[in-house]
Amino acid sequence: MSDKNTPDVIDTAVEFLREYYRARGQDIRPAHAHAAISHYLGYNSKIALKSDSFFDPTDVDLLNYNETGIQKLVECVPRMKPNPLQRLDLDRVGHVIYAGLAPACECCNEKSIDITPLGYEEREPDGWVCQDCASRYEEDYACCRFCGDDYIYRASQINHRGECPEHNGESVYDEEEEEDMESLAEYFQNH
Ligand SMILES: [Zn+2]
Numbered sequence: 151m152s153d154k155n156t157p158d159v160i161d162t163a164v165e166f167l168r169e170y171y172r173a174r175g176q177d178i179r180p181a182h183a184h185a186a187i188s189h190y191l192g193y194n195s196k197i198a199l200k201s202d203s204f205f206d207p208t209d210v211d212l213l214n215y216n217e218t219g220i221q222k223l224v225e226c227v228p229r230m231k232p233n234p235l236q237r238l239d240l241d242r243v244g245h246v247i248y249a250g251l252a253p254a255c256e257c258c259n260e261k262s263i264d265i266t267p268l269g270y271e272e273r274e275p276d277g278w279v280c281q282d283c284a285s286r287y288e289e290d291y292a293c294c295r296f297c298g299d300d301y302i303y304r305a306s307q308i309n310h311r312g313e314c315p316e317h318n319g320e321s322v323y324d325e326e327e328e329e330d331m332e333s334l335a336e337y338f339q340n341h
């Protein structure tokens with residue numbers, strides 16, 4: 151696993167985080183970015199993360215099974231030496247870190263701030279796509295009318311009624327109910 155050509159997911163996320171805020175006029179130093187990402191993954195420091203032998207930083211799917219969240223960020227960032235992170239919305243920072251840790255979009259191969267796992271909160275999604283590509287390639291991706299636009303499915307998973315497997319048949323009942331209501335209304339009109 152110590153192949154030099156395997157990109158380190160953490161290093162990539164550090165770059166992504168720094169680049170995102172650099173474009174917005176904030177210069178986050180590598181050490182602070184590393185610390186922030188370690189906190190997002192539940193570690194107290196970069197050293198704690200590095201010394202966890204169970205943590206594989208080269209696994210592009212590491213988001214699937216690692217606990218993440220901004221709790222430790224909220225706890226630790228105020229205690230750091232003065233740095234730009236302290237002026238930033240940590241919810242947003244968490245979102246940027248998530249996008250940085252997530253695999254690149256399967257279509258355009260780019261890291262994206264609005265990268266989305268396929269399916270409904272799948273623990274192990276079978277793909278990741280950015281919103282741009284999802285709306286550009288309508289024949290490949292679709293949304294479920296019940297899950298909403300935030301969840302993206304492979305088009306093959308969505309049936310002709312626009313339902314995901316979980317919601318299969320849901321709209322049929324709605325239509326039947328509507329028909330019942332309509333015929334009831336008609337009955338009253340005619341009597
Ligand atoms: Zn894309």
Ligand SMILES: [Zn+2]
Nearest residue numbers: 294297314317
């Ligand atoms: Zn659905």
